[in-house]
Amino acid sequence: MNIQADGVPLPKRYWAILTVALAISMAVLDGAIANIALPVIARDLHASPAASIWVVNAYQLAITVSLLAFSSLGDIYGYRRVYQTGLAVFTVTSVICALSDSLTTLTIARILQGFGAAGLMSVNAALIRVIYPKAQLGRGMALNSLIVALSSAAGPTIAAAILAVASWQWLFAINLPLGVLAFVIAMKALPNNAHKATHAFDFKSALLNALTFGLLIFSIDGLGHEANRLLVLAMLAVAIVVGYFFVRRQLTLSAPLLPIDLLRIPIFGLSICTSICSFCAQMLAMVSLPFYLQETLGRTATQTGLLLTPWPLAIVFVAPLAGRLVEKKYSPGMLGGVGMAIFAAGLLLLALLPADPSGLDIAWRMTLCGIGFGFFQSPNNFAMLSSAPAHRGGGASGMLGTARLLGQTMGASLVALMFSLFPMNGTRNSLLAAALFAICAAGVSCMRMANGVTKKMAPG
Secondary structure (H helix, E strand, O other), X not given: OEOOOOOOOOOHHHHHHHHHHHHHHHHHHHHHHHHHHHHHHHHHOOOOHHHHOHHHHHHHHHHHHHHHHHHHHHHHHOHHHHHHHHHHHHHHHHHHHHHOOOHHHHHHHHHHHHHHHHHHHHHHHHHHHHHOOHHHHHHHHHHHHHHXXXXXXXXXXXXXXXXXXXXXXXXXXXXXXXXXXXXXXXHHHOOEOOOOXXXXXXXXXXXXXXXHHHHHHHHHHHHHOOOOHHHHHHXXXXXXXXXXXXXXHHOOOOOOOOOHHHHOOHHHXXXXXXXXXHHXXXXXXXXXXXXXXXXXXXOOHHHHHHHHXXXXXXXXXXXXXXXXXXXXXXXXXXXXXXXXXXXXXXXXXXXXXXXXXXXHHHHHHHHHHHHHHHHHHHHHHHHHHHOOOHHHHHHHHHHHHHHHHHHHHHHHHHHHHXXXXXXXXXXXXXXXXXXXXXXXHHHHHHHHHHHOOOOOOOOO
């Protein structure tokens, strides 16, 4: 199905959004649910806890190193084709994960599953840009932000619920019926992008990209987890050298894999920086807070889940509102700046909790954080995508996902570093650092107001 001049007509638009929502939910959830099951998987597969961490790391690493490559393939061959291929790979490898009888097999399957997830994440925002009319792109971005936020937050709860009634294999097996359903809907409802790139896929750039981001992620993670400092510094040095040649190559290309040409657009570049800072702040809080709630306050795992719930619940209500405000010509820079300021205030209030807080003390601060993040994410994604030319939607979508993953990786690693440096106050210092990142994000977001974000889409 070829795309119409301005979005997919109703009711087919609803089906197109449903398949995108199903797939991105599964991809994001599978990045979160495995954490809860690691102890069970390690025991069942007779693996050490340290070795079992690769069940999580393999998936995240595969996504990070291949996201931009799949974005480029989307621009060349069509977002629909990349999405459907990614969905098929993700679904099949989910079954292989469920049938794995050794840690090695499971880790390999998780790598392949990560490549499938990268195919989905790389073009999901670009597909939303094609599915929705230009005048309604704000609500499309709001829906996408809402799905990603809820999937990330709900992962541990869903995993705990499944493990309460079934074995860990069902965490992956449940993707089979959902994946088949999403694929069938995609065949009938997803549109093709009208503008496709004419250049060939750059395999050399894809390799340099994988090495740069792979080594960068390993070195950031190593700094946070007190790995061998010499090895970490060596990886970081190699990442910088390879990255230099990677960027240098991109500067010579008319359609680079790393969209440096898009980063030269002030709105796009500022939105990327804001996104990295915001997701770093979010991860600093979400990873450190459970330790505080359970180890310091003595709350159970169930109580911890309930106390964290106001955060994503607030996003449910605020993200659609933020999307509508963007459509009504409110500045994304202003909305993002206000959102990050509210987010920073919530983080600071959490850091300054009394010694023995009540559930209400915690819950309203969590709600404030959710309100701030909800006001930020949809306008930020809107500004990022609408500032890119239509035929570079895949590259813009890939950068959106890469910024999120880099921010989350930095945040998780900084939590480990904070707990290492401040054993007695790791959560408090993590929250203070998160507030600082949120304040930086607010400042960068407000800079976009001076660069004139408009309602018009960038030219094709």
